[in-house]
Amino acid sequence: MRIGAPSISAEAVWNDTLDFEDGTGGLDLSSFRFDAPIWGGKTGSDVYGLELKYDWTQFDLTPGFGEVDLHGVDLSARWAHFPKDAGWLGMLKVSGGVGTDFSDFNSDAWQASVLGFWGYQTSPKFAWAIAGFASYSLGEVTAYPSIGIVWTPNEQWRVQLTPPLAIVSYKPSDDWRFGLTFLPNGGSWQVQEQAGVEQIDLSLWTLSASIERRLADKLFISLRGGVNVGGDIELRDGNEEVLLERDLDPGAFVAVGLSWEF
DSSP states (O other): OOTTOOEEEEEEEEEOOEEBTTSSOEEEEEEEEEEEEEEEEEETTEEEEEEEEEEEEEEEEETTTEEEEEEEEEEEEEEEEOOSSSEEEEEEEEEEEEEEOSSSOOGGGEEEEEEEEEEEEEETTEEEEEEEEEEEETTEEEEEEEEEEEEOOSSSEEEEEETTEEEEEEEEETTEEEEEEEEEEEEEEEEEEETTEEEEEEEEEEEEEEEEEEOSSSEEEEEEEEEEEEEEEEEEOTTOOEEEEEEEOOEEEEEEEEEEEO
16 A cells, blocks of 8 residues: 555456365455545645445355355545654554445445554654554454554665565666565455355465556556465354354465556
8 A cells, every 4th residue: 555645446366276275175266356546635744535445256165155256345534644754653544345245235244444553753764653453344353453664775675564464665666666565365245145154254365476567657557476375264154153164275366457546
């Protein structure tokens, strides 16, 4: 996420099969994501705005469940304060939306999350922060704190270690960007009852390398590739009883995206 550089972006992702560790089946995924700013502004060192995100995921789990199209719609409000030199910094992002197949919508589809950090920038090259994250989905609340650092040794390199996110980026010129990223991934959805299943909860960790190239003044194309690791899939009934839980083997993925920066 580039605070202060809002963009309209779209990305398509193709995943290799995530096999069950016990060898009894597997999960095939492909997805498409679209992000667009709705409103925003900047006052001094403060940046704020509203953003809308849509995710489509083709989910195919065998055996016993089959294929379903899953959708996520999310509205986020964001504020950030970053000093030019030394000083206090902070960010707050509040999101709300739904995760569903839109075939049998109920209250289990509603989701919400809060992400924030507060810290100090000792110089334009180094900053530390205390962060917190909390989310609600499928009737469950998850929360955890973290401490992180951001180191920018020069205009080309940037290292961000803010658990659970880690990013190393390199920008040799205004036309090229390279990055290594490690972050949590997955999703949760409420679906129409199928074989007793009404809830899907997917957890993954994604390690990826990316290349971005400027095509025009504000238009960029990106290519990402990597591996999903540490995966876990749960299928539950309407009472949140687990009907199936499987650990997933690692699986490769590739993604292509376009973005228009304002």
